[in-house]
Amino acid sequence: MKFKLLRIDLTRMTSKVDELGDDVIRKYIGGRGLGAYLALKEIPKGADPFGPENKVYILTGPLVGTASVESGRYHVVAKSPLTGILGDANSGGQFGPWLRFAGYDGVVLEGKSEDPVWISITNGEVKFHDAKKMWGKGVIHTEKMIRDEVGIHDESIGSILSVGPAAENLSRIAAVMNDKYRAAGRAGLASVIASKGVKAIWAYGNRKPTEELYDRKGFFDEAKKVIEKIKNHDISKALHQFGTAVLVNIINEHGAFPTRNWQQGTFDKAYEISGEKLADTYLKARKGCWGCVILCSRVSEVEEGPFITPLSEGPEYETIWANGGTTMISELAALVKANYLMNDMGFDTISFGSTVAALMELYERALKGELPEEKAKELIELAGDVNPVFGNPHALIQLIWMAAYRNRIGDYVAEGAMRLAEYFGYPEAAIHVRGMELPAYDPRGINSMALSYATSNRGGCHLRAYAVSFDVLGVPKKFDPLVVDYEKVELVKMQQDYFAFIDSVIVCKFNTFSTGPEDYIGLMKTAMGWEDYSVEELMTTGERIYNVERLFAVREGHGYQDTLPKRLMETPLPDGPAKGKTTKEAIEKYLPEYYRIRGWSDGKPLPETLDKLGLQEFKYILS
Amino acid sequence: MYIKVRYFGLVYSVTGIYEEEILIEDGYTISRLIKDIVDRFEDLSRLLFLEDGSLNPLYRITVNGRDIEHLDGLETRLSGGDVVALIGPAGG
Ligand code: SF4
Numbered sequence: 001m002k003f004k005l006l007r008i009d010l011t012r013m014t015s016k017v018d019e020l021g022d023d024v025i026r027k028y029i030g031g032r033g034l035g036a037y038l039a040l041k042e043i044p045k046g047a048d049p050f051g052p053e054n055k056v057y058i059l060t061g062p063l064v065g066t067a068s069v070e071s072g073r074y075h076v077v078a079k080s081p082l083t084g085i086l087g088d089a090n091s092g093g094q095f096g097p098w099l100r101f102a103g104y105d106g107v108v109l110e111g112k113s114e115d116p117v118w119i120s121i122t123n124g125e126v127k128f129h130d131a132k133k134m135w136g137k138g139v140i141h142t143e144k145m146i147r148d149e150v151g152i153h154d155e156s157i158g159s160i161l162s163v164g165p166a167a168e169n170l171s172r173i174a175a176v177m178n179d180k181y182r183a184a185g186r187a188g189l190a191s192v193i194a195s196k197g198v199k200a201i202w203a204y205g206n207r208k209p210t211e212e213l214y215d216r217k218g219f220f221d222e223a224k225k226v227i228e229k230i231k232n233h234d235i236s237k238a239l240h241q242f243g244t245a246v247l248v249n250i251i252n253e254h255g256a257f258p259t260r261n262w263q264q265g266t267f268d269k270a271y272e273i274s275g276e277k278l279a280d281t282y283l284k285a286r287k288g289c290w291g292c293v294i295l296c297s298r299v300s301e302v303e304e305g306p307f308i309t310p311l312s313e314g315p316e317y318e319t320i321w322a323n324g325g326t327t328m329i330s331e332l333a334a335l336v337k338a339n340y341l342m343n344d345m346g347f348d349t350i351s352f353g354s355t356v357a358a359l360m361e362l363y364e365r366a367l368k369g370e371l372p373e374e375k376a377k378e379l380i381e382l383a384g385d386v387n388p389v390f391g392n393p394h395a396l397i398q399l400i401w402m403a404a405y406r407n408r409i410g411d412y413v414a415e416g417a418m419r420l421a422e423y424f425g426y427p428e429a430a431i432h433v434r435g436m437e438l439p440a441y442d443p444r445g446i447n448s449m450a451l452s453y454a455t456s457n458r459g460g461c462h463l464r465a466y467a468v469s470f471d472v473l474g475v476p477k478k479f480d481p482l483v484v485d486y487e488k489v490e491l492v493k494m495q496q497d498y499f500a501f502i503d504s505v506i507v508c509k510f511n512t513f514s515t516g517p518e519d520y521i522g523l524m525k526t527a528m529g530w531e532d533y534s535v536e537e538l539m540t541t542g543e544r545i546y547n548v549e550r551l552f553a554v555r556e557g558h559g560y561q562d563t564l565p566k567r568l569m570e571t572p573l574p575d576g577p578a579k580g581k582t583t584k585e586a587i588e589k590y591l592p593e594y595y596r597i598r599g600w601s602d603g604k605p606l607p608e609t610l611d612k613l614g615l616q617e618f619k620y621i622l623s
Numbered sequence: 624m625y626i627k628v629r630y631f632g633l634v635y636s637v638t639g640i641y642e643e644e645i646l647i648e649d650g651y652t653i654s655r656l657i658k659d660i661v662d663r664f665e666d667l668s669r670l671l672f673l674e675d676g677s678l679n680p681l682y683r684i685t686v687n688g689r690d691i692e693h694l695d696g697l698e699t700r701l702s703g704g705d706v707v708a709l710i711g712p713a714g715g
Contacts, residue, residue, distance in 0.1 A: 234681045234712040238633050244715035246632045253629070253708045255688050271642075276635045317715045472690075473713060474680050480693045513714045577688030 001062060001212050001528055003030060006104040008119065008126065010196050011052060011111030015126045017104070026530065027614065030061030030105065032088050033504035033545040035077025038108070039086055040552050040618065049081035050170060050195040052112040058099070058161070058201070059106035061506040062527050065097030065209045065290065067223035069523070070230070070508030072097050072290025074178075080187040082172040082351070082416055083435040083459045086552040087187025090463075090503055092289030092297075093179035095203060098159035102205035113197030118146060118162075123205040131199035138344040139164045139177045146202050155179070158204035164346020165404040167194035171414035173351035173437075177343060181313035182289070185348040187436060187458055188416070214529035222522035226515060231293045233514035235475070239296040240286060244317035245275030247440075248325070254472055254481065255576025256445030258326050258438075260390055261357040262431045262567055265442050266576040269330035273320050282336050284311060294510055300336050307333035307393070315339035315349070318462075321440035322353025323396055327360060334393030338400060345404035351416055354437035356388065356399055358417040358429045359409070363388045365426060372425040379424050382409040431565050434459035434553075444568055445578030446471045446481040447586040448488045451594060454562045454587060455496070455603075457549035463509060465495035475513055482578060484586055489593045497542030504545060544613040547605050554604050555621045562591060562603045624648075624703025628656070632711025634682070637666045647701055653684060654697035656707060670711070681712040 003020040020034075028034040035057035047053045057077040064071050074096030080087025099107065103124035116131035129149070134142050142162045152158050159179055167174035167190035174190035175183040184190075213219045230236055238246060251257045252270035259267040271277060282302055288295035298316075302309040315323075315335055319342075324335050342349045363383060366376035386402070386409060388395040402410025412420045417437050421430035431438050436459025443450035448467030456464040470491055471481035479488055498517055502509055505520065517535045524533045563569070564583050572580045595601060599609030610619050626647055630638040638660075645656070661668045671682050678684075684691045685708045691699045701707065 234633075234679070235714045238712040239714050241636060242632055242713075246711070246713045247715045249629070249631045249708075250710055250713055253631075253685055253688050253706075253710070276631065276641060468715070472683075474683060474690075474692075478680070478683075478690065478692050480690075483693075510714055577685075 001214065003034070003105045004103065005106045005108060006121070006126065007108045007110060009111045010109060010113040010117070010198065013113070013128050025062075027541065027544060029501065029504035029541060031059050031075035031504040031506040032077065032090070033500060033541065034106070035059050035075060035088060036086060036545055036548045036552065039077055039079070040548055040555070043079050045555050047079055049079045049084070049192055052196070054079045054192055056109040056189065056192050056196065057106065058109070060096045060100050061504050063505045063507055063523065065100040066213065066527070067220060067227070068291040068293050069223055069226050070289070070292050070294065070511050071506065072292060073506045073508060074099060074184070075503055075506055076176050076184045076189050078189050078192045080189065080458070081170070081191055082188040085434060085556055086458065086549050087189050088458055089176065089184035089186045089189055090506070091176065091178055091182045091184035092292070092508060093182030094156070094159040094290045095161050095178035095182070096506065097290045098203040100209045101207050102203040103207050107201065109193060109196050109198060111196065116197050116199050118200040118202065119198065120150065120202040121205070122202070123207070134199045135168060136165060139346055140180055140344050142200055143180055146200055150202055150204070152204070158202060160200055160202055162200035163190040163194045163198070164344060166346045166414065167191045169404065169406045169414065170195060171347070171403060172416045172419070173348045173355065173414065174346050175348040177346050181343050183343065183348065185350065186461065188348070190346055213527050215526040219523065219526035222526055226519050226523065227293055229519065230511055230514045235513040236294045236510070239294050239510060242275035242279055243296050243298045245278050245298070245315065245320055247317045248274040248320060249276065250472065251441060252325075254445055255573065255578040256442040256481070257321065258431070258440065258442045260328055261326055261361040261429065262442065263361070264575050265445050265573040265578055267325045267328065269328075270325065272330040273324040273332050273335060275317070277332055281332060287313060289508065292508065294508070296510060302333045302336050305333060307331065307337040309333070309337040309340045312340045312343070314343070318440050319349040319353070322350045323356070325440070326357040327353060327396060328390040329393045329396060330391070331393045334396065338396050341397065341400045345400055347400065347403070350439050351437045352400070352403070354431065355413050355417040355420055356396055358421050358431070359388050359399075359413060360390050361429045362421060362424050362426055364390070365429075366424075370426075375425040379409070382412070384408060428566055431567060432460050433564065434561065436460040441468055442568070442573065442578070443564065443583045443586070444573045444581040445576065447484060447583065448479070448481070448492055450564060450568070450583040450586040451489060451492050451590040454564050454591070455492070455594060457546065457553060464499060465492045466509070467492055467495070469513065482581060484589050486593055489590050490597060493594065493597055494539075496546050497539050500542040500545040501538050504541075540613065544615065547609065547613055547615060548618070550600075550603075550605060551615070551618050551621050563587065626701050626703065627706045628660070629706065629708040631708060632713055633670060634667065634709045634711045636711075637664050637670065647703070651701050652697065653686070653691055653699045653701065653707070656701065657697070660709070683710040684708070685710065
């Protein structure tokens with residue numbers, strides 16, 4: 001199977017197709033892996049993330065749009081304006097499959113258009129359209145305008161990827177949106193798309209990726225086994241019933257639910273914003289991405305009151321936490337509304353809520369005289385009547401608009417927590433790794449997450465290794481989240497490598513609760529014709545991808561910063577079962593062992609590691 | 624003396640209550656608590672126990688936020704004011 005890569009040059013308004021064969025695809029698969037490889041080769045060192053030299057890779061993988069193995073996904077890769085290193089983000093919905101149906105396995109956006117455009121890809125044909133009228137519009141209205149133009153209003157036919165006003169205004173925390181409510185959220189990549197003048201991509205066509213499978217019948221036999229395994233697993237059933245928000249109570253109970261901008265580990269009103277509460281109140285339906293048998297998405301509606309919100313998807317656990325727990329906002333209806341607005345404006349809901357929480361802490365400190373005087377004065381003035389104090393849902397909602405259009409204090413929120421806190425003279429208020437705001441698990445209470453966050457190649461992220469699964473949920477086996485245990489280092493590395501494959505092939509990460517690498521061997525053999533494919537090769541591929549991502553950071557000069565924010569390293573949690581804990585011991589003990597098993601030294605791959613992984617072409621980066 | 628018991632996720636789907644207080648006596652253990660709860664919510668036994676009678680490892684039990692696997696397991700003793708959580712499978 002050849003990987004059909006559409007290259008769109010926005011400077012010249014032209015396009016061409018590259019066909020990638022096994023020499024590249026067997027090493028990098030597709031999605032995240034292929035994106036990392038191409039980015040390292042093609043994006044020059046020191047590139048301005050908003051400059052024409054940056055490129056955006058919007059890629060599917062060989063399983064996307066084939067069988068119901070949660071394969072309705074795509075991946076976006078580019079140099080991130082938030083972190084300055086390689087950024088990548090994954091999304092579900094329908095866009096990934098429809099891009100393949102439209103004729104291509106991936107799209108690269110290159111150069112820069114003078115005027116805003118939207119691009120249609122229909123049965124292989126690429127057209128550029130004037131998007132001036134769409135510029136400034138929210139994601140939902142943009143989708144409507146495009147569907148009006150193409151004349152297809154049935155939302156199950158064709159799919160749209162777009163960016164919102166947040167990206168147009170170059171917010172560093174803007175999310176790539178598709179199918180209205182799905183987001184490739186992290187790393188601010190939507191703003192890179194907007195910086196190229198692209199507002200949206202429409203994908204539609206009749207290509208059938210299943211007809212290109214090496215052994216179609218064998219593939220569907222293999223898929224059936226995997227589908228059964230996923231469908232019958234208790235975690236899949238729980239995800240269907242309560243969605244990811246079921247974690248609110250669980251993580252809070254374990255004292256690892258970052259509250260008051262990471263100044264506490266428990267929120268006494270957690271139940272009010274939990275998945276159980278959502279199911280009893282605003283939940284109207286459950287939904288899935290293309291080809292999903294789990295259906296973890298929520299469809300919610302707030303029918304009355306100050307936070308009235310139309311029927312829309314979400315909110316997820318991460319969104320609820322970032323905009324609820326860490327900001328101490330306990331009105332669930334407000335979080336449903338905020339989620340809807342963040343999607344429409346095109347924000348990464350994790351980074352946005354975390355930045356608002358940092359603002360709330362800064363504001364509180366400004367009022368108490370704990371910021372430099374001039375900065376405190378400026379902050380209070382810019383905040384005006386917003387009153388960004390912990391627990392204020394109206395401030396959260398108002399800030400979404402203000403940040404999207406960069407109005408007053410919103411102009412600073414749009415920059416993300418790190419730049420906001422640095423500007424106002426109190427960098428400690430930003431809880432981030434490499435500039436990316438951390439997600440919803442306090443590593444002081446789940447110590448494997450300390451290693452997972454610190455070594456994440458895209459910055460503060462829970463999806464490189466989801467150590468919560470073994471430290472809290474007991475999958476594949478249970479470890480004590482408060483005890484340092486070297487076996488966990490091996491598991492973190494294993495997950496990082498396995499997940500890199502999952503993001504490349506691409507299937508949903510929720511499959512990994514019920515399936516292991518061995519479950520994908522039959523699928524790869526029958527899809528690709530790689531008769532000798534093995535678990536060992538799959539894991540080596542994941543490891544190769546992880547090293548390529550790391551090399552991007554090393555080349556940019558970021559190779560040595562595997563650490564966590566000062567607050568997590570030095571300030572003990574004041575409450576809950578993890579009271580008294582910091583991440584210092586875990587980081588100091590885990591990192592050397594992690595580097596040893598990775599074949600890295602001080603965060604940098606050793607030359608022999610590159611040899612082992614077939615990455616000789618990148619050895620120049622180490623010299 | 625009283626303890627608090629919380630029910631999360633699929634466990635909550637069966638109990639229909641999020642939290643309750645239960646009167647206990649000296650020497651009361653998790654194993655006894657589970658027996659008492661399953662007596663009231665019979666459907667829970669199908670969820671909590673595997674066919675061989677062992678606890679389904681995807682269902683977790685905590686006392687004051689600590690998983691009983693890191694305490695004394697089912698023999699973990701409870702005292703007044705303790706908070707127990709019966710946690711259904713989850714992912715995110
Ligand atoms: S499990 Fe959820 S996120 Fe994953 S493919 Fe299904 S609906 Fe999408």
